Amino acid sequence: MKKIVVLTGAGISAESGIQTFRDADGLWEGYDVMEVASPQGFEKNPKLVLDFYNQRRKQLLKVAPNEAHLALKNLEEYFETTIITQNIDDLHERAGSKAIIHLHGELLKVRSTKISRIGAPVILDWKKDLKIGDKCINGHQLRPHIVWFGEAVPLLDRAIEITQEADILIIIGTSMQVYPAASLVNFIKDDTPIYFVDPRPSISKNAFNNLTIIEKTAVEGIPELVTQLIKTN
Structure with missing residues (x-):
């Protein structure tokens, strides 16, 4: 898988x-x-x-999980899926996702x-x-x-290990400017497909090999991407 x-x-x-x-x-x-x-x-x-x-x-x-949270849960039926989030809310958990790392x-x-x-x-x-x-x-x-500014990120090493094993990386709704979380993309294997979903993407199309930028909100772009990935699995 x-x-x-x-x-x-x-x-x-x-x-x-x-x-x-x-x-x-x-x-x-x-x-x-x-x-x-x-x-x-x-x-x-x-x-x-x-x-x-x-x-x-x-x-x-x-508040409640939205369509993007719910769509990500569906990935677990077809892929070994881990969510690494910079968010401090529990919306991924409430949507039903099982493997979640809260960096912050x-x-x-x-x-x-x-x-x-x-x-x-x-x-x-x-x-x-x-x-x-x-x-x-x-x-x-x-x-x-x-995890406040100036404090260590205890789960960073675990997040790095998981990212190194990724066959596909999906990035959603992040500026990629908050470190050390933004550095995770540097640990993927060469030519790992990357999908960057954001209505105002902060990276260029040439930033990484095998990068696909989806200029849509999470609610618009993630259900479509999940459907595509499941069909081509």
């Missing part, structure tokens, strides 16, 4: 009603990203950071601010508001389970 790796970014979730991570002026829904997405911001004003993610969490619970963390999880004696933070599922004073079993304050 061929292996497909799907790299998804904010564009696929935007069509479900989730605002994109940041725009050209470095703001995230009116906030300076360094105030709400960095260890320094959390140390300076933890209440602001917790309130920010509480609002994001409430928003996430009100998960909004519906929280973790302790300090590691335990075994060298790992306590990670909990979390759907309600997170407040100052909410602590793990070891007595440490809980924080969003998000």
Whole structure:
């Protein structure tokens, strides 16, 4: 069975009603990203950071997977499919996809601010508001389970390993400017087919060998691409 790796970014979730991570002026829904997405911001004003993610969490619970999320799930019947996402939402999971790597963390999880004696933070599922004073079993304050600017990406090595094995790479709704996630495309085998789905593609047709650019939104382009791949499998 061929292996497909799907790299998804904010564009696929935007069509479900989730605002994109940041725009050209470095703001995230009116906030300076360094105030709400960095260890320094959390140390300076933890209440602001917790309130920010509480609002994001409430928003996430009100939206649903779109046609692109649902189409990607169908790939699993014909290919060994892994989704590597930069998104912190759970829309791929709710659409039914099974193998998902969240490079930047998960909004519906929280973790302790300090590691335990075994060298790992306590990670909990979390759907309600997170407040100052909410602590793990070891007595440490809980924080969003998000990879902030300046922090290591724990699952990057695993994502690289999977990308190296890909027979087909699909890139959806990402600017390919956020590193280290954007570097994954450099780990595919020579001449691996790449499908880049974005209404405003940020790469040229000559950027990679065997590249197909689909200038459509995820909802428009992904169901068509999935149907094509299944037919030609």
